Amino acid sequence: MADITLKKIYVKVWRQNSPKDKGRFETYEVENVSQGSSFLEMMDILNDNLVREGKDPIAFDHDCREGICGMCSLYINGKAHGPDTEITTCQLHMRKFSEGETITIEPWRAGSFPVIKDLMVDRTAFEEILQSGGFVSVNTGGVPDGNTIPIGYEDSEEAMDAAACIGCGACVATCKNSSAMLFVAAKVSHLAKLPQGQVEAKRRARNMVAKMDELGFGGCTNTGACEAECPKAISISNIARLNREYLCAKIAE
Amino acid sequence: MTILNSKIPAGPLAEKWSKHKASIKVVSPANKRKLDVIVVGTGLAGGSAAASLAELGYNVHAFCYQDSPRRAHSIAAQGGINAAKNYQNDNDSVYRLFYDTIKGGDYRAREANVYRLAEVSPNIIDQCVAQGVPFGREYGGTLANRSFGGVLVSRTFYARGQTGQQLLLGCYAAMNRQIAKGGVKMYNRHEMMDIVKIDGKARGIIARDMVTGEVKRFGAHAVVIASGGYGNVFFLSTNAMGCNGSASWVAYKRGAHFGNPCFVQIHPTCIPVHGDQQSKLTLMSESLRNDGRVWVPKKKEDAIKLQKGELHPNDIADADRDFYLERRYPSYGNLVPRDVASRAAKERCDEGFGVNNTGKAVFLDFKYAIDRLGIDVIKARYGNLFQMYEKITDVDPYKAPMMIYPAIHYSMGGTWVDYNLMTSVPGLYSIGEANFSDHGGNRLGASALMQGLADGYFVLPYTIGDYLADEIMTPKIDTNTPEFDAAEKEVTGRLEKLFNIKGKQPVDYFHKKLGQIMWDKVGMSRNEKGLKEAIAEIKAIREEFWKNVFIPGEMKNVNPELEKAGRVADFLELGELMARDALTRNESCGGHYREESVTEDGEAKRDDENFTFVSAWEYTGENQEPTLHKEELVFENVELTQRSYK
Ligand SMILES: Cc1cc2nc3c(=O)[nH]c(=O)nc-3n(C[C@H](O)[C@H](O)[C@H](O)COP(=O)(O)OP(=O)(O)OC[C@H]3O[C@@H](n4cnc5c(N)ncnc54)[C@H](O)[C@@H]3O)c2cc1C
Ligand code: SF4
Ligand code: FES
Numbered sequence: 001m002a003d004i005t006l007k008k009i010y011v012k013v014w015r016q017n018s019p020k021d022k023g024r025f026e027t028y029e030v031e032n033v034s035q036g037s038s039f040l041e042m043m044d045i046l047n048d049n050l051v052r053e054g055k056d057p058i059a060f061d062h063d064c065r066e067g068i069c070g071m072c073s074l075y076i077n078g079k080a081h082g083p084d085t086e087i088t089t090c091q092l093h094m095r096k097f098s099e100g101e102t103i104t105i106e107p108w109r110a111g112s113f114p115v116i117k118d119l120m121v122d123r124t125a126f127e128e129i130l131q132s133g134g135f136v137s138v139n140t141g142g143v144p145d146g147n148t149i150p151i152g153y154e155d156s157e158e159a160m161d162a163a164a165c166i167g168c169g170a171c172v173a174t175c176k177n178s179s180a181m182l183f184v185a186a187k188v189s190h191l192a193k194l195p196q197g198q199v200e201a202k203r204r205a206r207n208m209v210a211k212m213d214e215l216g217f218g219g220c221t222n223t224g225a226c227e228a229e230c231p232k233a234i235s236i237s238n239i240a241r242l243n244r245e246y247l248c249a250k251i252a253e
Numbered sequence: 254m255t256i257l258n259s260k261i262p263a264g265p266l267a268e269k270w271s272k273h274k275a276s277i278k279v280v281s282p283a284n285k286r287k288l289d290v291i292v293v294g295t296g297l298a299g300g301s302a303a304a305s306l307a308e309l310g311y312n313v314h315a316f317c318y319q320d321s322p323r324r325a326h327s328i329a330a331q332g333g334i335n336a337a338k339n340y341q342n343d344n345d346s347v348y349r350l351f352y353d354t355i356k357g358g359d360y361r362a363r364e365a366n367v368y369r370l371a372e373v374s375p376n377i378i379d380q381c382v383a384q385g386v387p388f389g390r391e392y393g394g395t396l397a398n399r400s401f402g403g404v405l406v407s408r409t410f411y412a413r414g415q416t417g418q419q420l421l422l423g424c425y426a427a428m429n430r431q432i433a434k435g436g437v438k439m440y441n442r443h444e445m446m447d448i449v450k451i452d453g454k455a456r457g458i459i460a461r462d463m464v465t466g467e468v469k470r471f472g473a474h475a476v477v478i479a480s481g482g483y484g485n486v487f488f489l490s491t492n493a494m495g496c497n498g499s500a501s502w503v504a505y506k507r508g509a510h511f512g513n514p515c516f517v518q519i520h521p522t523c524i525p526v527h528g529d530q531q532s533k534l535t536l537m538s539e540s541l542r543n544d545g546r547v548w549v550p551k552k553k554e555d556a557i558k559l560q561k562g563e564l565h566p567n568d569i570a571d572a573d574r575d576f577y578l579e580r581r582y583p584s585y586g587n588l589v590p591r592d593v594a595s596r597a598a599k600e601r602c603d604e605g606f607g608v609n610n611t612g613k614a615v616f617l618d619f620k621y622a623i624d625r626l627g628i629d630v631i632k633a634r635y636g637n638l639f640q641m642y643e644k645i646t647d648v649d650p651y652k653a654p655m656m657i658y659p660a661i662h663y664s665m666g667g668t669w670v671d672y673n674l675m676t677s678v679p680g681l682y683s684i685g686e687a688n689f690s691d692h693g694g695n696r697l698g699a700s701a702l703m704q705g706l707a708d709g710y711f712v713l714p715y716t717i718g719d720y721l722a723d724e725i726m727t728p729k730i731d732t733n734t735p736e737f738d739a740a741e742k743e744v745t746g747r748l749e750k751l752f753n754i755k756g757k758q759p760v761d762y763f764h765k766k767l768g769q770i771m772w773d774k775v776g777m778s779r780n781e782k783g784l785k786e787a788i789a790e791i792k793a794i795r796e797e798f799w800k801n802v803f804i805p806g807e808m809k810n811v812n813p814e815l816e817k818a819g820r821v822a823d824f825l826e827l828g829e830l831m832a833r834d835a836l837t838r839n840e841s842c843g844g845h846y847r848e849e850s851v852t853e854d855g856e857a858k859r860d861d862e863n864f865t866f867v868s869a870w871e872y873t874g875e876n877q878e879p880t881l882h883k884e885e886l887v888f889e890n891v892e893l894t895q896r897s898y899k
Contacts, residue, residue, distance in 0.1 A: 003527070003647075018810065037530045038645075044532055044761075051759040051814065056806045059813060061320065063493040065533050067641065068418055069324040084644075091644050116464055117811040124441070127321055131433040135426035136385045140305040140710045141376075143383035147340065150394025160387040160412060163419060167323055190385065197385045 003036030006094060010102040011046060013058055016115050023115070027102070039082065039092040040065060040072065060119040067091040067231065070166030073173070074119055075106040080170035080229045088168060088231045108173035112180070112216050123169050125215045126183065132211035133204040134187045136196050149195050159193035162186045164232045171226035171234075177218030182226040184208050185238035188245055202252060205245035257510070257869055257884045260671040261365040266890050267347075270369045273672070274715055278722035285310035288721050289473040289730065291458055292316070293445045293500050295428065296325030297421055297702055298685025299479030301709025304427035307436030309714055311721075314471055315428070316440045316460060318495055318816075323425045326481055326493040327705065330417025331538035331638070333399060333409035334702040336374040341398055345406040347371045352891060353404045354700060357590055358665070358693025359843040359859060360893050361513070361867070363886060365672060366690050373711040374703055378410055380710055384423040388412050399540055400588070401698035409699045414538055414637045420702055424709070443469075444816065445500050446744040448476060448507045448681065451736045455507075455681035459737075459744045463816065466809035468745055470737050472730030474721060475680045477713065478504055479705075482664035482686040484517060486824045486831065487776070488768025490661035491523060491536040497820040498827045501668050501687050509676035510869035510882060512669035512689030514827065515835035518696055518844045519777050520662035521594035524645055525614040534660040535645060537617070538638055539698045542587045544622035544631065545655070547594070548574040549606040549615050559608045566608070566616055566654050577601055585898040592695050592844045592857075593898060595659035599777050600855070602658075609656050618654035659777065663701060665692040665844065666834075669869040669884075673716035674708060677869075680720060684708035689867065694843020751818045752808055756801030760817040763798045767791065767821070767828055775832045780848040784836040788829055795825040830870060830879065837881060840864045852895075861893050 008031050016023030030049070033042050040062055047057035063071040072089040076082035082092045097103060105119060113121040165186035172180050188205050191197025197204075220239060227236045262273040280288065288311050292303045295317045303315040317325060337350040350371035355362060378396070382388065389397040389411050400407040412419035431437040440460065446468070447459040457472035483498030484490040505511045522537045550556045551573050558564035577597055579586040589597075598615045601607060608614050623631050628651060632639075639650045648655070668676050668683035670690055676683050685705040692700065770790050774783035798821070806812045841850040841857035842864065850858045866883040873879055 034528055034530055036527045038532070041530050041532050045530060048759055048761065051803060051805050052757075054803070054805060057814060059811050063319055063324055063495050064326065064329045065494060066329055066535050068415065069319070069326075069328050069493065070321075071319060071324050086640075087644055091641070093644070093647075095647065120811060123320055127429075127432075127439075127441075130426070131429045135430045136383065137430060138380075138383045138427075139308045140301075140380060140427070140714070143379050146338070146378045146382040146388075147395050149382075151390055152394055153390050153392045156387050156390045159385075160419075163387050163412075163422065164415065166418075167321065190387070194385050194387065196383055 003034050003095070006033045006035060006097065006099050007031060008100060009033060009097060011105065012102055013105045013119070014107055015058070015118055017117060019114055019116060033094055035093065035095045037094050038065070038090060039076070039094065040090050042094055058119060059117040062090055065090040068166060070168040073108050073121065073168055073170070075108060075173060077104055080108070080174045081231050086231055086233050088166070108169050110172045110178040112178060113169060113172065123167070125217070126167055126169065126180070128215060129180065129184060129208055129211045130187065133207035136191060137200060151194060155193050159190050162189040162193065162234065162238055165234050166232055168231065170229050170231060172217065174225045174229040175218065176223065176225070177221060179220045180212050180217040181220040181239050181242065182230060182234055182236065184212050185242035186234045188242045189238040192241065192245055201245055202249035205242060206249040209246055257669070257882050258671060259363065259884055260673060261363065262672065266364060266368050269365050270372055277716065277719035280718045280722050280725065282310050284725040286312070288312065288724060289314060290475050290477060290717070291471060291473040292477045292479060293458065294325065294479035294481060294685070294687070295322035296327035296479065296481055296685060297417070297424060297705035298687070298709045299477070300325065300421065300424040300428050301706050302477055302479060302684060302713050303437050304424055304431050305710050305714045306717070307431035313431070313437045314440065314473060315437055316443045316445055318442065318444045318463065320441050322428055322439065322441070323422060325421060326496050327421045327702070328418045329493065330702055331414045331536065332401060332540045333411035333416045333699040334377070334420060335401070335408050335697070335699040336378045336410060336703065337371050337408060338375050338378060340396060341407045343406045345408050349406065350374060350408065354691065354697060355693070355891055356896060357697040358695055359896055360693065360861070360865070360888065361516070361842055361886065362691055362693030364888060364890055369712065370691050370704055370707050373707045376711055377703060377706045381420055381423050384426060386412060386419045386423045400543060401539060404697065414635065417702060420706065424706070445480070445503070446819070447503055447740045449736050449740045450507055450678065451734065454679045456730050457732060457737065459740050461744070464811060466807065466812065468741055468748070470732035470741060472732045474724045474727060474730065475682065475717060477682040477684060478668060478687050479685045479709070480687045482667070483824070483827060484661045484664055486767070486828050487661040487771045488764050489526065489531060489534050489772070491520060491534050494533060497823070499820050499823045501683070502823040502827055504668050504676060504678070504681060504683065506872050508678045508872070509681055509683070510669040510871050511666070511830060512867050512869050513666040513834065514831045514870065515775070515838060515845050516665035516694050516843060517661060518591060518663040518665060519595040519659045521591055521598055521659050522617060522657045523660035524642065525609050525611065525656055525658040535641070536660070536662065537642060537655065537657060539591070541617060541635060541638065544634065545587065545617040545619050546576055546621055547578050547587050547615055547617055548576045549601045549608060551575045553605050556606045556608060556612070560610055560612050562610070575606070582898045589898045590695060590697065592846070595777060596846060598659055614656040614658045616654035617657045619650060620654070623651070663696055665689065665694065665696055669867070673719060674713055675716070675720065682713060682717060684713055694845055748808060748815065748819070751802065751815065751822070752804050754800065754802050754804070756803045758801050758803060760802060760804070760814055760821050763794055763802060764817070764821045764824065766794050767825060771828055771831070775828070775835055778846050778848060779835050781836065784832045787832040791825060791829045791832065798822065798825055833879070834868050834870065837868065838864055859895060
């Protein structure tokens with residue numbers, strides 16, 4: 001499994017010094033990148049070159065580099081998290097690119113995710129949505145034994161499928177309406193599938209949807225683009241469940 | 254010389270915590286509202302503490318360097334969390350979890366702390382279930398368990414291979430609820446730079462806003478450090494890129510003793526290094542050792558052919574495979590503790606039996622488990638881990654064995670704390686991986702998540718009250734004082750100094766150099782000569798760093814290079830203290846292996862007569878030799894035996 005080395009690639013990347021700056025693309029050459037390197041390791045090499053030339057390196061978010069923290073968020077060659085399925089940017093490897101290729105990198109583009117610098121965006125809106133209801137209202141202590149309420153294997157697996165969302169925002173960045181429905185639906189479904197979360201299910205759905213609308217995310221027109229680009233394969237069937245919960249909540253009003 | 258007071262309550266082991274809780278002070282709800290607590294770090298430890306303290310009524314101010322608390326490195330924990338529930342009826346108990354942890358830690362942790370950890374562990378699972386953590390379940394609806402390295406019972410709870418993620422999302426949700434209610438004020442993308450002391454007590458912090466570059470002051474009646482571990486001192490580790498030792502290092506410089514800095518854990522099952530462009534190492538969960546068998550070829554010529562790619566691992570007959578863990582440790586086999594498994598892998602590779610083109614890897618083979626259990630069972634257990642492995646290496650583990658090698662993973666050492674989790678600075682606490690407390694010389698798998706949540710949900714919320722009860726008359730902390738002025742000035746001064754060096758090398762250049770020295774001389778195997786060299790070499794890199802580092806960009810803007818520079822500057826000091834501590838501890842114990850202290854068959858040899866203590870290092874000034882204090886460890890309930898997994 002000896003990986004070959006790409007002698008030269010071109011990286012066309014969005015540069016924007018601050019939220020107010022207009023921003024523009026710039027193209028850089030990067031030499032000798034092993035195809036066994038990750039995409040972000042390629043970015044490290046590029047940044048190392050820039051620093052050595054006395055230039056400002058490209059700012060981008062990343063931390064765990066194993067596909068779980070949800071920090072990394074690059075729009076590569078027109079696709080959120082780049083040309084591979086069910087992975088995050090940090091799990092993308094240079095095997096997906098070829099000699100001499102020009103790779104275009106942009107930040108998430110969505111009104112609710114303003115650019116902070118270069119490829120780094122502000123996803124505080126996601127935080128606010130979760131603060132509006134993405135929890136079970138229990139305090140520490142005074143809870144029943146973990147085995148008091150049995151939970152069926154399938155229900156627990158389905159809850160886990162939805163709970164796997166990493167809050168990266170690729171769904172929003174991909175959606176032509178910049179809708180956050182998949183993200184919201186994942187949290188609503190995760191908790192609605194469990195007896196502990198069912199108690200507040202309606203209120204949760206109502207509050208989170210209202211918050212999402214208030215923050216300027218667009219509506220869902222069922223294009224399914226979000227599901228296709230979600231690194232954790234969160235299914236759009238969760239959106240149907242969210243709609244059901246939301247309708248029930250509205251009827252109950 | 255200060256005397257360390259660990260404040261361990263008197264009385265029988267099993268009663269210490271309940272007696273202590275009954276005797277410590279409690280703050281009334283009306284007074285809690287008047288008290289501010291700063292929590293630095295919102296991983297499992299900090300997040301659970303922030304939420305629980307806010308529920309109690311304290312005003313919590315929480316900080317993290319990511320853009321959301323949900324991204325703390327706890328998110329990456331895969332395998333699971335231990336708890337003494339005895340749901341499997343396999344004779345587990347609080348005592349057994351306590352005993353396993355003490356023994357696993359090679360008798361270098363406090364009995365009282367570890368017992369308390371085991372005692373509160375069942376509550377953690379209940380709490381997480383109540384929050385909606387989707388733990389793995391049996392068909393009958395009850396919680397499922399798996400076993401983990403180093404123990405004989407099945408007590409690990411899990412949520413697929415994403416246990417840390419689900420536990421963190423649980424405590425993040427609890428925090429979000431408090432943020433919405435105003436009980437927690439969250440400061441994302443804020444890095445703590447200094448701790449402010451007034452009249453000897455911790456009264457606040459200085460933090461840098463990582464978006465605007467602004468340096469800000471925050472006051473509080475108590476400060477809690479929950480900033481995680483310092484494994485990144487090795488440059489390559491399984492920790493996230495931003496993990497750092499800086500908050501703990503600042504605490505040290507402000508008077509908090511540093512406990513057992515040389516105790517770091519090397520994890521046996523990581524994806525091997527691929528080349529010099531590598532930025533971090535990826536862990537393959539230890540749970541894989543439940544079903545995978547570890548081997549290398551018996552014949553050196555096979556190893557060489559494998560390294561050159563002339564032979565496929567599947568071509569090697571069973572008779573020519575050396576299942577060295579099963580051979581050396583028949584009773585634990587592939588499930589020996591991490592330090593033992595790591596050293597055994599290094600030993601085989603050093604002898605020339607390693608595989609991969611570097612010769613620095615061993616196989617972890619699932620063929621046998623697939624034959625025994627069927628591919629579907631293996632898929633259900635490890636599907637996402639196998640997928641991750643394939644994405645990184647381009648090898649399908651269902652068809653060919655994985656290749657693994659040890660990597661730095663966890664720091665048992667950390668800020669010294671007493672039984673109340675308070676450091677040697679009054680009002681300054683340390684919880685989670687940031688403190689030294691519960692794992693001794695080696696941490697058992699699935700016990701870090703347990704410790705972080707135990708500290709944050711069930712220990713600190715009680716013990717901090719004992720201190721804060723005496724602070725109810727202290728008004729809101731004013732940040733316009735000479736102490737805050739001085740601290741802010743020092744922080745700004747250091748940032749400017751770094752910025753104005755305008756040297757020739759990027760920060761990573763120094764970090765990689767430091768990492769190499771740490772790995773070679775303060776890593777899996779240590780000796781006096783190497784450690785002395787390391788101390789001198791680290792000093793030299795440090796000097797070069799302060800002369801020749803180059804930081805681009807602006808101070809008052811997003812500046813990742815400036816952030817890294819601060820962290821690496823601290824690592825360059827911490828690394829030296831680690832080497833110093835390792836040099837002082839002339840015994841092999843847990844993850845710390847001194848070549849001078851081994852048995853005839855090459856196993857680690859502990860020296861209880863001379864080293865049954867915690868090293869607590871006191872800072873004495875820049876470029877001064879630190880002072881070593883020893884906290885004697887007293888074992889009243891377990892007998893010290895040489896660990897044997899044979
Ligand atoms: C890959 C991997 C897998 C693991 N798997 C397991 C497992 O299966 N079971 C198990 O028990 N343990 C496991 N561990 C260990 C365990 O995950 C950690 O020890 C534990 O999660 C640490 O939690 P913490 O809250 O102490 O710190 P962290 O989760 O690391 O959180 C640190 C927090 O501090 C903040 N911070 C740091 N410095 C600053 C600063 N200067 N200013 C402001 N904020 C700061 C960060 O933003 C973050 O919020 C694993 C570890 C790794 C690396
Ligand atoms: S739903 Fe998928 S794409 Fe959207 S935030 Fe969650 S993980 Fe990311
Ligand atoms: S860096 Fe954490 S998911 Fe990519």
